[in-house]
Amino acid sequence: MKIILPILSSLLLIGCNDQTTVQSSSTKSPEVVPPSTIVATPPEIVNIPLDPSSLFSKKCASCHGDKAEKQALGKSQVIANLEEIQIKDALKGYQAGTYGKEMKAIMQGQAKSLEPEQIDALAQYIPTL
Ligand code: HEC
Incomplete structure (x- = not known):
């Protein structure tokens, strides 16, 4: 408990910070946001649809390689070599x-949770790697 309590209270603090940030940025000018709030950004930021770089490194790079240069599990095409439209069609098709x-079952599991905006962003991003 002695270890958990400070962690819990700092989590609460982070939560409070976020709320005050949202309130202050919607009611007052956004430049008042203190830098500490930005550092304390929670991990679910990964799910922001239009950040394909962090999405790719969190969800795809482990199999496809940091630069999408590998054959995932020795089976897939090298997706960095595909066209944007091929990647989009593949992900929507999965x-x-x-x-x-x-091995499509694996990719069906990966693609399941992707929003259409995330697929578009990934399909644009991967050929640039
Ligand atoms: C657990 C390993 C794994 C992860 C994680 C993974 N993939 Fe795949 N991916 C594969 C495999 C294996 C295939 C080949 C599947 C098949 O047989 O159709 C594949 C195929 C693909 C293809 C089609 C290429 C082809 O060969 O036709 C695309 C595009 C793709 N993945 C994109 C992604 C993206 C984008 C992500 C992240 C959201 C991702 N993958 C995450 C393993 C993975």
Whole structure:
């Protein structure tokens, strides 16, 4: 308990900071946000749809490589070499169950939680790696 309490209270503090940030940025001018609030950004920031760089490194790089340069699990194409439209079609196809080869079940699990905006952003981003 002695160890957990300070962690809990700092989590609460982070929560309070976020709320005051939202309130102050909507009612007052946004430049008042203290730098400490930015550092305390919670991990769910990864899910922001239009940040393909962190999305890719969190969700895709472990199999496809940091530069999308690997054949995932020795099976996929090197997706950095694909066109934007091919990546988009593949990810939407995995979601719909209409695309894939022998290991498609793996990618269906990966693609399931992606929003359409995230697919668009990833499809644009991956060929630039
Ligand atoms: C657990 C490992 C793993 C992760 C994580 C993963 N993939 Fe894949 N990916 C694969 C495998 C294996 C295939 C080949 C699947 C098949 O047989 O159709 C594949 C195929 C693909 C293809 C189609 C390429 C082809 O060969 O037709 C794309 C595009 C793709 N992945 C993008 C992504 C993106 C974007 C992410 C992150 C959101 C991601 N993958 C995360 C393993 C992974």
